[in-house]
Amino acid sequence: MMDTKQNLRRLLSYMRPYRKLLVLAFLFLILGTAAEIAGPFLIKVFIDNHLMPANFEQQALLTLFIAYLVLHLLKVWLTYLNLLYFQNIAFKIVQDIRVEVYERVQQLSLGFFDRTPIGTIVSRITNDTESIKDFFVSVLSTFVKNIVFLIGIIAAMFLLNVRLAFFCLILVPIIVFIMRVYRKKSSIFYEEIRTQLSLLNAKLNESIQGMSIVQVFRQERRLRREFEEVNGRHYEAGRKNLRFDALLLRPATDLVHVFAVIMVLGFFGVDALDSPVQVGVIYAFVSYIDRFFEPINEMMMKLSLFQQAVVSSSRVFELMDEKDLAPVQEGAGSPVVTDGRIEFRNVTFSYDGKRDVLQDISFTVNPGETVAFVGHTGSGKSTIMNLLMRFYHVRKGEIFLDGADLRQYEEAEIRRQIGLVLQDAFLFAGNVKQNIRMYNEGITDEDIREAAQFVQADSFIEQLPHGYDTEVMERGSTFSSGQRQLLTFARTIAANPKILVLDEATANIDTETEEAIQAALKRMRQGRTTIAIAHRLSTIQDADQIFVMHHGRIVERGNHQELLAQQGLYYKMYLLQNKGSLSKAL
Missing domain, CATH: 3.40.50.300 (P-loop containing nucleotide triphosphate hydrolases)
Known part of the structure; x- marks a missing residue:
């Protein structure tokens, strides 16, 4: 199997023909992110400049309200365009991969089909490419959107309070560590899940194609028992993965989230002993912390799809890189059959x-x-x-x-x-x-x-x-x-x-x-x-x-x-x- 980096580079290489569409999608993403990040900043201005000092100048409040509403509507529209473009590109890429792997299968020698169960091949062309589709349609767009969003939030934190922003950066390596542990450990489970799914397809293909023989020789019980065994191994691999997901995905990040909120409130509490604290800044910082963990949680929940896609891509690329090809023309010249000797x-x-x-x-x-x-x-x-x-x-x-x-x-x-x-x-x-x-x-x-x-x-x-x-x-x-x-x-x-x-x-x-x-x-x-x-x-x-x-x-x-x-x-x-x-x- 190729390693994860090679698989990712190869998957991302399919985006090259769609560079122009990607530029537009990124433009919409950046503008939409900026509109969303500006929302808490406007609320901070309202709290510190108007609410706390009881300054309710109607023209200024109306301007803030209109600006907030326009930003929100702009964010919704830009997010729609961003998702539309990203997912359109994703479906085109998956279509290209499926056609390429199907074309490759047609080039393989009969010797390859002699030793490879048909159900396994079908599983790679259908189930595994479906996981790759999830990577492009759901995972990649989510990761790109949320990484850009995180960068914007960190930038906004530095604008509010440089010291606390640096302190919050401690969270980044913790989150990266959790992701790396999850990716490394879950790959074992997903490989087993995909292997057992291929065996399930092979069993189904065999029994359906030979249904007349199955019924004539009364093999239903035996085949059902064998199918149950494979299905049980598939279930057990999935159950192990679910337990691992339950431990390292949402609960782990929620724990870090709680720690971050305590850290921010503690920082402002200590700071308040020496100087007055702006309530708007506290609100904005807590809001940014919440928004910081929203994309983190979203990415963590997509990690399972990401890992499935990585495992599936290795199986698809293994099929695409199969060297046992059907014989082709060798040497110069192109003779023709005239007599049939x-x-x-x-x-x-x-x-x-x-x-x-x-x-x-x-x-x-x-x-x-x-x-x-x-x-x-x-x-x-x-x-x-x-x-x-x-x-x-x-x-x-x-x-x-x-x-x-x-x-x-x-x-x-x-x-x-x-x-x-x-x-x-x-x-x-x-x-x-x-x-x-x-x-x-x-x-x-x-x-x-x-x-x-x-x-x-x-x-x-x-x-x-x-x-x-x-x-x-x-x-x-x-x-x-x-x-x-x-x-x-x-x-x-x-x-x-x-x-x-x-x-x-x-x-x-x-x-x-x-x-x-x-x-x-x-x-x-x-x-x-x-x-x-x-x-x-x-x-x-x-x-x-x-x-x-x-x-x-x-x-x-x-x-x-x-x-x-x-x-x-x-x-x-x-x-x-x-x-x-x-x-x-x-």
């Missing part, structure tokens, strides 16, 4: 840096060919797809597209020319048309309809209440798994890529729909290089090449008939899936 050359890969999931993988896919990868779960099939899509850095070996190193391609070229269809079809909130177009304005409505017809999705789309304009709920929850998959096929075809990557693309489709999809896939593959990852061997029998994966290695390769003839691992897999019969293959 793919080559893996001696590729070895590990997700955790300890266990290799791919070992010395080499193969070539010629333009227009269809190749398939089969093998048991965990054999490395999907990892090959991840590396081809450049989701992860290749640590050892090389991957080539049309003879150029994959690392040299711009990300836009890879995403444009490689179409990916996953087993778990993902749909966005919006309508059917938007989910097929994916906000690519180069794809027309006619292209969308042709793509849907191509994969035979048009029949069910046209039966929807509003056809292509039908709203899609979150993750497409109102569609069947087969319908969602058909829409992702249409999405891929509409983009017209050179290379197709199909990762168990027909796994969630019923037999009747699969037959239609297989016919569509056959047309899709024409003129395109296709890599298919499959468990069901019946879906890839017409592939030009089939690679059999086992423990991260390619152990067999050839077409369907050649692999059956070898009577190796592929042969055994085929017999298992066809109940020991080879009749379908012959």
Whole structure:
């Protein structure tokens, strides 16, 4: 974690684009503070110059009354403008931070998401940035306003009585000491509160996303118990912090306040033994002492929000400074995909840096060919797809597209020319048309309809209440798994890529729909290089090449008939899936 000073400097750096607005806000603040501080001084003049000597000259009293009223109204108006400008700047800054951290999250590698709970990330983007918002909206404006106000009060005290003003300055280091102790000790509690809140979000995210599994396996009690444990730790951390707040915030400053009033009255009492004391000066001094502690108390009560913001900012900046970024273009030049030739050359890969999931993988896919990868779960099939899509850095070996190193391609070229269809079809909130177009304005409505017809999705789309304009709920929850998959096929075809990557693309489709999809896939593959990852061997029998994966290695390769003839691992897999019969293959 970065220290507090670094976090504060970084937070305050977001104010630079709004310098002009800040100058105006400070101007209103200074003028409003001057108007407020002048109030007790006018009352002091009234007491000492008019009330005590019984001098009730109407014109002078009227002037004092009007001046006091104008100052009060001016203070109200200037305070309104000051708060308006400060909070407007604060909301703009928080908006900038949220966009920046969201943009950073989108740049992170899939490896980061593999090891980080989604709920934790969401908590940092939402809850922690909300605490930062409180810092700018509430804490910073309060501190700036009250510090300026305190400086004005101290200046006014010196105008009234220099000796007593110096004596009162003893209070400043005492208050600073209380603040420093609070900030240092409370940071431990707030860090624990934020950590437990992230775990709460992670638990919520996990249980809500897997609600069907939770209910099927009757895991409600277990998850409730685990949630209660995390919630209990969050409560306990908050309770400890509340006890600490109750001790060091208002009570401590109230004690210093009482001591200050006693000190002022004692000073004037002793002074009165030698010379007469002006009642107006006593009033003004006591009034300034009260006003001195008003901003002190206000700042002390905001210290908890300040400390939360500091802890939250360290968590947000930690996310923004994460170094595990998604792979980007390396080297000079910007090659383009023209034919779709793919080559893996001696590729070895590990997700955790300890266990290799791919070992010395080499193969070539010629333009227009269809190749398939089969093998048991965990054999490395999907990892090959991840590396081809450049989701992860290749640590050892090389991957080539049309003879150029994959690392040299711009990300836009890879995403444009490689179409990916996953087993778990993902749909966005919006309508059917938007989910097929994916906000690519180069794809027309006619292209969308042709793509849907191509994969035979048009029949069910046209039966929807509003056809292509039908709203899609979150993750497409109102569609069947087969319908969602058909829409992702249409999405891929509409983009017209050179290379197709199909990762168990027909796994969630019923037999009747699969037959239609297989016919569509056959047309899709024409003129395109296709890599298919499959468990069901019946879906890839017409592939030009089939690679059999086992423990991260390619152990067999050839077409369907050649692999059956070898009577190796592929042969055994085929017999298992066809109940020991080879009749379908012959």
